[in-house]
Amino acid sequence: MDMNPSGTPIRTDRPTATDGFGFTVLQEHGLARLGMLLTAHGNVPTPAFVAVGTQATVKSVTPEAAKAAGVELLFANTYHLYLRPGAEVVAAHGGLHRFMNFSGPILTDSGGFQVFSLGASIEHGVGKVASIFPDEQQPSVRARREDNGAPAQGFVRVSEEGVEFRSHIDGSRHLFTPELSIAVQRSLGADIVLAFDECTSPLHDQAYTAASMERTHRWAGRSLAAFEGSAEQHGYPQALYGIVQGGAFRALRERSAGIIGAMPFGGIAVGGNLGASHEQMHAVLDWTVPLLPVDKPRHLLGIGDVAGILAAVERGIDTFDCVMPTRNARAGTVLLRRGELTATGRGGPGRSGVNAGFRLNLLNAGYSDDLLPVDPSCDCYTCANYSRAYLRHLFKAGEQLAQQLATIHNLRFMARLMADIRQAIDEGSLGELKASILS
């Protein structure tokens, strides 16, 4: 082993998991880390983007198509799968991997966020980062809400025991507790299980946010106890991540990072309200991440725009999930580097919202006879075989293949972005990459 300038040992071999789950930092560049996440379902180089497959499918594509586009990690949802088809159905298949035919590592959200997004956030009319994302591009709350496919009931009752809510499917009442969430995630067989938490909204004041956070910390202890007191059910080990809360309040974030960081979790997720601007999100990460243990993987919940990922990687985040790339694709919006837009765009890049400057709307009339692929420099299946004019035709004609092909491209865009980020960390050139991408 060599030592890098910051004094951290460098491992240049690709490690293998011996106990089913682990994480190794291979290289550091400032706070950014090049790492390897080790799971029973394979090892994943980090920083990595986690594709969202809420209902045990990455919307509109087969797992093989997602993998071919570079997807190595999936994020499925405990709340949705508990309600439908039921954890027992997934468990009877031997867990999520066999149920949905994805052999790579899978994370499951604990259900806390969905209870929030179907309840309080809709009552407040905002998401956790509503002010940064004033339009439909707001990446997490609205996006996940859309995934539910039904209007929210607006009924959520939080108590020390857990959260009582109504199903968005049939209105039936359910009580989610840390113990139930862990039991369901054990049944689902996720490689990475998330502790049960409450996700507060930007409209919650500091007092409520603090009280909620303290309860989330107690739930973290109950989640850990439930996890350690139960066994994996499908023949491979699982890991449990804790979730740091505290809203956009420095004192709360620091307290939460300290408490959650000190508990024996396999990894740490940063969740909740990340503030009302990119700058506030940066501040939240600046307060939080340095207090987290260096040897555990760090996941940032619900962020997946290009600028946000670059900023979070610089601040030491290892993995990200967001519905935006896939949801944008289904709406006809494909992602490109700015240079590609300048060189080849005819309809012009999207000018506002998340990923402004990285988006091309295939519904624009300017693409109706455009023979170029979405991105001539892209190596994805879609760009290799189809023109913008064909994709626009499919979107205008209401054909499902449109969404499938656009999703494949956007997943590939994210995979290539993350590969470039990893290479830049390795080469010590993250600043140059960021400048070239964002300028």
Place this chain on the structure above:
Amino acid sequence: MDMNPSGTPIRTDRPTATDGFGFTVLQEHGLARLGMLLTAHGNVPTPAFVAVGTQATVKSVTPEAAKAAGVELLFANTYHLYLRPGAEVVAAHGGLHRFMNFSGPILTDSGGFQVFSLGASIEHGVGKVASIFPDEQQPSVRARREDNGAPAQGFVRVSEEGVEFRSHIDGSRHLFTPELSIAVQRSLGADIVLAFDECTSPLHDQAYTAASMERTHRWAGRSLAAFEGSAEQHGYPQALYGIVQGGAFRALRERSAGIIGAMPFGGIAVGGNLGASHEQMHAVLDWTVPLLPVDKPRHLLGIGDVAGILAAVERGIDTFDCVMPTRNARAGTVLLRRGELTATGRGGPGRSGVNAGFRLNLLNAGYSDDLLPVDPSCDCYTCANYSRAYLRHLFKAGEQLAQQLATIHNLRFMARLMADIRQAIDEGSLGELKASILS
């Protein structure tokens, strides 16, 4: 060359097209023929099922997925592609094959049927075989109407010149003539082009059907002249098929078969109203097919149910198109042989409608925890990787992957059915196959 019992020369080698289009009968068994359709985009063993890709996509699947399921021939639509995206856009790509990324042979419908199905058939409230198919399973008219995605305008004016109609997309007026249809199909670059025809409804009386048929015959002459007076535009030869009309009237069918059969078409399609029962369809074929030239391929328009295909193959039909297998799939109905249903079905087979006894509705609650694949004896991607419970979950959750996976299975079902039929013709056991499938 050997001679078979009926005295027809048998060619056992797989022939190749020397002039871009041809057809060879390899084996006969009664009136049934084992053949090879030769095109510039590859040779296809017949009898063969033609998958429908109305808007230059087989709905919900990639061309690679369709090919992997056994699709060798596609049927796209002149009417739809003329209106959107416009033939000039397809032509600018080098034709349909490159536009939609399908390298195999493509047929295009002439537009006549769609003008009918968006106009007269809706005014009459019936399709060409409405009485056989009293429910939503009526295979051709209703199914294609659904493909249009918009309510019909009900405005169709037929004259000697052609058919004036309103676009189902924007209400704009258009005049389709034989000359325009051929010009558009030349631009689209279909391997097999259909002559422009009028498709009459079961509610048209004999006098109207006769007058319409005579006009269709004159349009056949104009289609031929336009075809022969124009050149292929994309570097490979195309062939033109004539269409036999005449409704369910014996004298008309015999006259149309004689006239169309004597014209120098590359192949013959049997279209229009095929009667009010399976028996009447059999009669129409019994009157028509023996009068057609033996050396030309014969296509039956809009029929694709199992019993109908078996009956038509027995009567000398070589190729079939129908939206039913793919449309059924999108509604959650997957196709199985009856034996498979008996052996493994839990929800029970569909009891009425087209393909009664060959259908399994994945939405049935009985499949909610069914770990079996759709068909344990099937070798398709869907059956190799997913359970009925997973597919049901996807359908209930409104996930597109449901329709994609079900479509793949149903296309494979059709491909395997046709392969079994070809083998049975080769072995002289078509009657036994039919008995085993339908009993």
